[in-house]
Amino acid sequence: MEATPLASSGRSIVGRPLLARLPDRILKYGLSALSALILVLIVYFFFRLIGQARPAFEKEGVLGFVFGNNWDVGAEHFGALPLLVGTLITSGVALLIGVPVAVAAAVYVTELCPLRLRGGLTVLIELLAAVPSVVYGLWGIFFLAPKLQPAEQWLADRLSFIPFVGGGLVTIPNYFVAGLVLATMILPIVSAISREVMATVPPDHKEAALALGATRWEMIRMAVLPYCRSGIVGGAMLGLGRAIGEAIAVAIVIGDAPKLGHQLFAQGYSLAAAIVNEFGEAQGVHRSALFAAGLVLFVLTLIVNAIARLLVARAARTGGGRGGVENAAAGGQVIGGAAAGA
Amino acid sequence: MSPSSASNERLARFAVSPARKRRDLLARGGVIVGTALAVMPLLLIVYYLLRKGLGVWSVSFFTTDPTGNTFFGASSIGGIKSAILGTIEIVALASAISIPVGIGVAVWLVEYGRGSVFASAVRFFVDVLTGVPSILFGLFVYIVLIVGTGSTYAGWKGAVALSLLMLPIVIRSAEVILLLVPGALRESALALGAPRWRVIFSIVLPTALPGLVTGVLLAIARAAGETAPLLFTAAATLHTSFNLSGFMNSLPVQIYKDVTSPTTAVVNRAWGAALTLVVMILLLNLIARLIARRSRLA
Numbered sequence: 001m002e003a004t005p006l007a008s009s010g011r012s013i014v015g016r017p018l019l020a021r022l023p024d025r026i027l028k029y030g031l032s033a034l035s036a037l038i039l040v041l042i043v044y045f046f047f048r049l050i051g052q053a054r055p056a057f058e059k060e061g062v063l064g065f066v067f068g069n070n071w072d073v074g075a076e077h078f079g080a081l082p083l084l085v086g087t088l089i090t091s092g093v094a095l096l097i098g099v100p101v102a103v104a105a106a107v108y109v110t111e112l113c114p115l116r117l118r119g120g121l122t123v124l125i126e127l128l129a130a131v132p133s134v135v136y137g138l139w140g141i142f143f144l145a146p147k148l149q150p151a152e153q154w155l156a157d158r159l160s161f162i163p164f165v166g167g168g169l170v171t172i173p174n175y176f177v178a179g180l181v182l183a184t185m186i187l188p189i190v191s192a193i194s195r196e197v198m199a200t201v202p203p204d205h206k207e208a209a210l211a212l213g214a215t216r217w218e219m220i221r222m223a224v225l226p227y228c229r230s231g232i233v234g235g236a237m238l239g240l241g242r243a244i245g246e247a248i249a250v251a252i253v254i255g256d257a258p259k260l261g262h263q264l265f266a267q268g269y270s271l272a273a274a275i276v277n278e279f280g281e282a283q284g285v286h287r288s289a290l291f292a293a294g295l296v297l298f299v300l301t302l303i304v305n306a307i308a309r310l311l312v313a314r315a316a317r318t319g320g321g322r323g324g325v326e327n328a329a330a331g332g333q334v335i336g337g338a339a340a341g342a
Numbered sequence: 343m344s345p346s347s348a349s350n351e352r353l354a355r356f357a358v359s360p361a362r363k364r365r366d367l368l369a370r371g372g373v374i375v376g377t378a379l380a381v382m383p384l385l386l387i388v389y390y391l392l393r394k395g396l397g398v399w400s401v402s403f404f405t406t407d408p409t410g411n412t413f414f415g416a417s418s419i420g421g422i423k424s425a426i427l428g429t430i431e432i433v434a435l436a437s438a439i440s441i442p443v444g445i446g447v448a449v450w451l452v453e454y455g456r457g458s459v460f461a462s463a464v465r466f467f468v469d470v471l472t473g474v475p476s477i478l479f480g481l482f483v484y485i486v487l488i489v490g491t492g493s494t495y496a497g498w499k500g501a502v503a504l505s506l507l508m509l510p511i512v513i514r515s516a517e518v519i520l521l522l523v524p525g526a527l528r529e530s531a532l533a534l535g536a537p538r539w540r541v542i543f544s545i546v547l548p549t550a551l552p553g554l555v556t557g558v559l560l561a562i563a564r565a566a567g568e569t570a571p572l573l574f575t576a577a578a579t580l581h582t583s584f585n586l587s588g589f590m591n592s593l594p595v596q597i598y599k600d601v602t603s604p605t606t607a608v609v610n611r612a613w614g615a616a617l618t619l620v621v622m623i624l625l626l627n628l629i630a631r632l633i634a635r636r637s638r639l640a
Contacts, residue, residue: 020537027539031450034443035464038509042467045482052485104376112373123631124381130627131387132567134594135616138601142609143390184383191380215362217369238473245475248569248594252601272477272570279481279574294481298474305473309466 046298053292055285065292071258071269073278078289080296082260086175086270087300089261090250091243093179098186098243099236105187106194111220122195129188137252140181145172145253152176152265170265173255178268181249186239193238197231197315198224231315237308241301247272271297388620395617398610404618408580408596408611419607422615424582425596428497429619431584432576432592433566435501436508441558443505444512445547451513452520453542465517471510477570479503484574497583497590500576507571508561515557519550552637559630563623569594593619 057065060078068079109121153170160166201224209219225232255267256277271293279290358366402421409420447464455461483503488494523546531541547554572595579589593615600612 016537023539024537027542028450028454031446031454032460035447035450035455035460038447038464038471039467041506042470045485048485049478049481052489101376101379104373105380108373108377112370113377121377121381124384127624127627128384130563130567130620130623131384132569132594132616132619132623134567134569134597134601135387135391135620138597138612138616139387139390141601142394143386187380187383213358215358215366217366218362220369241473245473245477247475247477248598252598272475275477275481276570276573291481291485294478298478301473301475302470305470308473309469 049291049295049298053288053295056289056292059285060289065289066296069260071274073282073286076285078285078292080271080289080293082258083269083271083274083293084296085261086254086268087244087272087297089175089264089268090178090182090254090270091240093176093264094182094186094243095236095240096183097180098183098239099190099232101183102187102190102235102239103194103232105191106198107220107224110195110198111224112216125191126188128184133185133246133249134252136181136185137249140177140249140253141173144180145174145177148177148180156265164262165264168263168266171255171267173253173267174265175254175261175268176264178250178254178270181253182243182246185246185249186242189242190232190235190239193235193312194228194232197228197235200231200315201227228315230311234308234311234313234315237304237311241304241308244304245272245297245301247276251276271300391613391617391620394610394613398614399617403611403614407582408591410580419605419611420580422593422596422611422618424580424591425593425615426618427582427584428576428591429566429593431586432497432501432504432572432590433562435498435586436504436565437558437562439501439505440508440512440561444509444561445516445554447509448513448516448520449542449546451517453538453546468510468513471506472514475570476507476568477573479506480571480574482506483571488575495575495577495589497576497586497588500572500590500592501586503571503575504565504568507568508565511561511564512557515560516550516554519553519557520546522553523549552633556630556634556637559626559633563626563630566626567594567619567623569598573598593622 056078059076060068065078065080066084067081068077069081070077070079071082072078105121105125109118109125113121149170149172152174156166156168156170158166205223205227206219209223210216214222250270251273254270254273256269256273257267258269258274261268274293275290275297278286282290404421404426405423406421407424408422409418411418411420447468451461451464455464480503483499483506487499487502527545527549528541531545532538536544572592576590576592576595578595578599579591581591583590597612597615597619600608600615603609603612
């Protein structure tokens with residue numbers, strides 16, 4: 001039997017008249033344009049921000065602005081080093097406290113805890129991401145900070161031989177409290193990503209370790225943690241990005257002192273907190289300086305997030321997952337929602 | 343030496359030494375303490391919110407506007423009506439902008455752009471957007487819509503700032519869900535002669551709907567709690583407003599203003615408002631999770 005050519009009826013079966021193809025074309029190019037718009041938006045924002053920050057950079061010089069140690073609004077001196085250092089101190093404290101706790105929680109949930117507890121614990125940690133930052137600030141300044149002050153003072157008195165930690169009078173709002181609040185805020189995302197990465201460890205590795213006589217902890221230390229290292233570091237970096245950019249909670253608990261931080265339990269300032277506090281009344285060069293602070297913040301978070309994405313993507317590749325971990329990174333941002341749904 | 347003790351000795355060589363056992367217990371203990379520390383903040387926050395906030399709740403708390411009058415104690419400072427309504431209006435407009443755009447971009451990423459260089463560039467920039475601190479969205483909208491137009495704060499400008507914040511969340515969660523729609527469904531529809539747009543609207547989107555709703559609800563929950571983008575875009579005002587081109591109050595901004603007040607009654611109003619906000623957001627989260635659990639995908 002001879003095969004009939006498909007297009008023998010005069011009109012191709014596969015093809016469609018031009019008019020019928022129109023909605024398809026519109027949808028395709030419309031959606032492409034929409035996607036391109038996002039790229040354009042970010043680039044546009046970057047240049048507009050530079051434009052607004054220019055007067056401050058012209059006055060102080062770019063390096064003079066970033067590394068100048070003098071933020072004096074009255075005298076119109078804008079060196080953002082005290083703010084930058086404040087941002088680094090608070091997010092450093094956040095990482096030091098938040099990451100070990102988050103990783104411990106992830107280890108417990110994936111490796112040690114009874115199955116019945118797993119779902120509940122996961123939700124309890126993830127819901128931390130649902131608490132608004134202003135509520136963290138409110139809780140931090142009226143509950144956490146006053147409750148901690150005696151302990152902090154005790155610590156500062158005992159450790160007075162350590163330059164940065166000891167000595168000095170402990171104020172209620174201070175760098176440490178800000179760091180602690182930030183640690184709580186980054187917990188859910190670091191924990192969510194660590195958990196996702198740990199789920200990609202091949203059961204063979206774990207069983208092999210146990211079969212060789214390793215205890216549970218030795219199995220975790222030798223089979224699970226090394227396998228997950230880059231994923232956990234990536235998660236921690238995403239948390240760092242969060243901590244650097246957090247404005248409202250820090251503005252409430254840090255205490256607005258624009259001088260170079262020399263004491264952990266003293267009042268300080270950060271880039272984002274300065275913008276929140278001063279932007280409303282700022283005029284002229286001051287306002288431009290705050291835009292410049294925003295620019296520094298933008299660049300800082302871009303770098304940190306780019307590194308984080310690379311690390312998490314690498315963890316996903318070695319994990320052999322189909323981008324599961326990378327999506328978990330997105331999911332972690334979505335309040336662990338995608339992870340909960342998947 | 344009796345045979346049984348010999349075999350015991352051989353077994354003992356395989357037993358875990360006391361030192362290793364101790365280390366194992368210690369490490370497990372540490373991990374459990376860490377987990378307890380991770381769970382504690384949420385419980386503490388919720389407990390303290392309930393203790394401080396419930397006492398402030400009353401009918402008039404929800405039905406009156408804040409007055410700005412702080413001299414005559416709790417009876418004169420008013421409630422948070424304008425803040426609740428303002429938050430609902432602003433977030434509704436922000437959703438109206440970001441949901442269609444976000445799902446559109448996600449559809450493009452999954453259905454048209456899959457594998458292309460342009461698509462990975464878009465995905466990268468969306469991830470960049472995810473990492474941008476929320477206060478920068480406020481600054482951006484301030485530069486473009488307030489400095490750029492020479493006008494002042496307005497509710498809709500706050501909504502634009504929030505929609506920028508929601509966009510990456512909507513896109514990424516929608517993308518994850520759309521990727522889960524089985525390819526066989528698309529192929530069957532195409533094989534039956536359906537054009538691409540009908541496949542998307544009649545097959546892909548309805549299949550993914552519960553998952554999409556989950557992502558959207560989580561994005562809304564996130565946006566509803568944001569203060570920083572609204573501070574310099576929608577401003578704060580006392581009265582209830584249904585005019586999105588005027589100043590507009592919102593719950594987070596109201597709380598932020600109240601926290602810094604020296605008056606106890608005003609700070610208490612912040613606790614009541616914070617409890618209201620957290621209850622709203624937790625409810626959204628709960629609904630989102632329930633829908634996610636019932637979804638047939640994943």
